[in-house]
Amino acid sequence: MQVVETDVAVIGAGGAGLRAAIAVAETAPDLDVAVVSKVLPMRSHTVAAEGGAAGVIRGEDSLDAHFDDTVSGGDWLCDQDAVELFVEDAPKQLTRLEHWGCPWSRTPEGGVNTRPFGGMKIERTWFAADKSGFHILHTLFQTSLKYPSIKRFDEFFSAELLVDEGRVAGVVAIEVRTGEIWCFKAKSVIIASGGAGKVYPFTTNGAIKTGDGMAMAYRAGVPLKDMEFVQYHPTGLPGTGILLTEGCRGEGGYLTNKHGYRYLQDYGLGPPEPSPRKKAMELGPRDRLSQAFWHEMQKGNTIDTPYGEAINLDLRHLGEDKINERLPFVRDLATSYMRADPVHVPVPVRPVVHYMMGGIHTDIDARTSIEGLFAAGECAAVSINGANRLGSNSLTELLVFGDRAGKHAAQFAREAAPADNAARIDAQAEDCARKIENIYAREERKESTAELRRTMADAMEEGCGIYRDEGRIRSTCETLADLRHRLPGTALKDKSKVFNTDLLSILELENMLEVAESLAHSAYARSESRGSHQRLDHTGRDDDTFLKHSMAHYRGDQAPEIGYLDVVITKSPPGERLYGGAADAKAQKVEAAE
Amino acid sequence: MTVQNRQIEVLRYDPERDETPRFETFTVPCKEEWVVLDALTYIKDELDPSLTFRWSCHMAVCGSCGMQVDNKPTLSCKAFVRDYGEKIRVEPLANFPIERDLVISQDDFMEKLQRGRPWIIPEQKREVEDGPYVQTPMQLDDIKEHTMCINCLLCYAACPVYALERDFVGPAALTLMYRYNADSRDAGWDERREVFAGHGGVWECSFVGACSDVCPKHVEPATAIQKGKMDSAVDYFTRFLMPGGGK
Numbered sequence: 080m081q082v083v084e085t086d087v088a089v090i091g092a093g094g095a096g097l098r099a100a101i102a103v104a105e106t107a108p109d110l111d112v113a114v115v116s117k118v119l120p121m122r123s124h125t126v127a128a129e130g131g132a133a134g135v136i137r138g139e140d141s142l143d144a145h146f147d148d149t150v151s152g153g154d155w156l157c158d159q160d161a162v163e164l165f166v167e168d169a170p171k172q173l174t175r176l177e178h179w180g181c182p183w184s185r186t187p188e189g190g191v192n193t194r195p196f197g198g199m200k201i202e203r204t205w206f207a208a209d210k211s212g213f214h215i216l217h218t219l220f221q222t223s224l225k226y227p228s229i230k231r232f233d234e235f236f237s238a239e240l241l242v243d244e245g246r247v248a249g250v251v252a253i254e255v256r257t258g259e260i261w262c263f264k265a266k267s268v269i270i271a272s273g274g275a276g277k278v279y280p281f282t283t284n285g286a287i288k289t290g291d292g293m294a295m296a297y298r299a300g301v302p303l304k305d306m307e308f309v310q311y312h313p314t315g316l317p318g319t320g321i322l323l324t325e326g327c328r329g330e331g332g333y334l335t336n337k338h339g340y341r342y343l344q345d346y347g348l349g350p351p352e353p354s355p356r357k358k359a360m361e362l363g364p365r366d367r368l369s370q371a372f373w374h375e376m377q378k379g380n381t382i383d384t385p386y387g388e389a390i391n392l393d394l395r396h397l398g399e400d401k402i403n404e405r406l407p408f409v410r411d412l413a414t415s416y417m418r419a420d421p422v423h424v425p426v427p428v429r430p431v432v433h434y435m436m437g438g439i440h441t442d443i444d445a446r447t448s449i450e451g452l453f454a455a456g457e458c459a460a461v462s463i464n465g466a467n468r469l470g471s472n473s474l475t476e477l478l479v480f481g482d483r484a485g486k487h488a489a490q491f492a493r494e495a496a497p498a499d500n501a502a503r504i505d506a507q508a509e510d511c512a513r514k515i516e517n518i519y520a521r522e523e524r525k526e527s528t529a530e531l532r533r534t535m536a537d538a539m540e541e542g543c544g545i546y547r548d549e550g551r552i553r554s555t556c557e558t559l560a561d562l563r564h565r566l567p568g569t570a571l572k573d574k575s576k577v578f579n580t581d582l583l584s585i586l587e588l589e590n591m592l593e594v595a596e597s598l599a600h601s602a603y604a605r606s607e608s609r610g611s612h613q614r615l616d617h618t619g620r621d622d623d624t625f626l627k628h629s630m631a632h633y634r635g636d637q638a639p640e641i642g643y644l645d646v647v648i649t650k651s652p653p654g655e656r657l658y659g660g661a662a663d664a665k666a667q668k669v670e671a672a673e
Numbered sequence: 674m675t676v677q678n679r680q681i682e683v684l685r686y687d688p689e690r691d692e693t694p695r696f697e698t699f700t701v702p703c704k705e706e707w708v709v710l711d712a713l714t715y716i717k718d719e720l721d722p723s724l725t726f727r728w729s730c731h732m733a734v735c736g737s738c739g740m741q742v743d744n745k746p747t748l749s750c751k752a753f754v755r756d757y758g759e760k761i762r763v764e765p766l767a768n769f770p771i772e773r774d775l776v777i778s779q780d781d782f783m784e785k786l787q788r789g790r791p792w793i794i795p796e797q798k799r800e801v802e803d804g805p806y807v808q809t810p811m812q813l814d815d816i817k818e819h820t821m822c823i824n825c826l827l828c829y830a831a832c833p834v835y836a837l838e839r840d841f842v843g844p845a846a847l848t849l850m851y852r853y854n855a856d857s858r859d860a861g862w863d864e865r866r867e868v869f870a871g872h873g874g875v876w877e878c879s880f881v882g883a884c885s886d887v888c889p890k891h892v893e894p895a896t897a898i899q900k901g902k903m904d905s906a907v908d909y910f911t912r913f914l915m916p917g918g919g920k
Contacts, residue, residue: 119779121824122727122735177805180793180856182813182820189807213734214820221791221849233783256772285729318706321732385674412732415751416706529718573723575689578773581722 088265092116093123094477095456096271102485104226128212129324132474134169153465258576294590307602308436315431318386391425445484466610525568597631736823794861828884844884844894
């Protein structure tokens, strides 16, 4: 076993992980940082984000407005102290990124341009055409190269955290190219490993998004928070699930049903207007739009395609020039994968699993309940996203909380007293190595990894989709328990040490099953409807019982235990979520009363 | 959805078992809308879990899945099977050492990328309070296409110079250096000069243009390198031929 001694270990090299590593390098250049990632940094899924990153920059905008949009968008399940901090730091983080070379789209005068986004009252989404995540990731990666204290371990699969007496001591990882086990001994550890969209069959998420970091923290005893809140993005390509950015609608695109009718006006989002109006119609929040699709499907108003039901995303009226300038990637993706050039024809789209609001429970400084262990990005739940994330808040979240995680992890590494636990930690690392050897040693391949994965994903869509009910969630929970029981029946066909992806897929499946189980049980326990969690058997929001975060605790082979934690409310008492004309009417009424 | 059987002929190589690479052919029932990557994941899930390749986003932006498809450097997630014959040959990217099956070593590229100092080197330090730089749309246009590189390495597999000259920094890394040199926010030319215009730099390029031909993101590395040669010539002229080094 190879041993690396470092001050801070970062698991994951996407937006949050790289931002965290840079924060350590800038605030504490004397500390060593080891960035341990299962893929090369530029392959991390931040790369696929398209639309942009939210941060107040326009004169007519305000931090309060960004706060209000985020909290009501999250159906009041956001922790408001975290949101206050987030909106305040957002423009600073985006400016830093600009200084580091991010090629943001510009106004004619040379300022940073912004575009409207769903659920946001004012244009505050900074964008780099429709490849914002790609540019953010590459800017962070390239910038990270200038710090000598950052040492990268690319294509190292983190398998288990090392934790002793409530304090983190490092992480055990497999060097993919050799199969060798490495032990990273660290004073503090930051998990920034992204979400777990691959627990579903139809997702915008890349193959790598298997919830590894979430599962590692969960097994180590950190609760997973608000896992039942899963974002379906309203506009993915049928079949592949390829994302077409909300920027399409920010630029003025329409959603129409099979009659060519802008059906969102029937779901409390109207009235329809020819050009985009903020927080209305196509610029409503993602949960509402995906739910409206489901209702249209029940009514028989959707379009039957070879890859399932769909509605149309119509961009034709924007014209070729605007599409080429603002949405060139969308045009390329729709034309290549759907054979539908949006300049000439509407593009069929449907809701697709996109983002996990829930994740590793942290406080506003990215700390977890294990000393020295931090988490940031999609794998974490701070929580600024509550029951429904607004588009373009998550790219900014990577920066704000990646930075905080880095700074606090650096401080912890510097100040923490040395632990006298070397023997126990070494024994844990040996246990992990043995577990992997045991997988190699399994003789009989009773179960197919791919088959178990498919069964899991189908069960998740069936029981934990856009609309849920008790019976179907229970049946999903049963399927997941059965799959966890069957998992040891998998075995390797590939016995090589070199780049063994057969082995990784078993470890990833184990992680996914644990994350999926935390999700399904949290969904089962929450007998109300809020944001993205819609229960057909409990249709109303129940603040008396459920204005609380769900906390899923790992219990080994048993189903998780679900507890609750109060939501932090600082200045916005829970209210009604209103969009479109209804929001205007309410605002006028309030104004008249004043 | 029509399904058609295709023969996928894949290069296999496991350094623990194979003396030399070999080919193995799989019969795959390909759906009409599939890409070559879908055929490979089908093989891995249904026929042989030991087949080894990199992939993630399946939307041509993460840059993981570059391969030789019918002898041409290609992103396998954007190579539609309908555009190929009944038999499709898939090999690891040319010009790189093979780690296993379709997985190549990217170490050489990562080292060259770092050496090019691909980050903003400002004239003077700028604080957050100073706000964003002013950069006009025209200034952005100067670099825009060259910022689009996804590091998929197809250009290295296509480059006849890199095939022969391992010291050549190569299309993607040089383009990135050009992109920073040409950025209105950057003043790092001097720090990058030696790598950019010295041994292994832009002057090694014989301007065949194969890099731009295979680039899936229209980054135009060939153009960036030619523009870089001009910048380097002007730099040389001002430093050595103008009185006072052009200052």
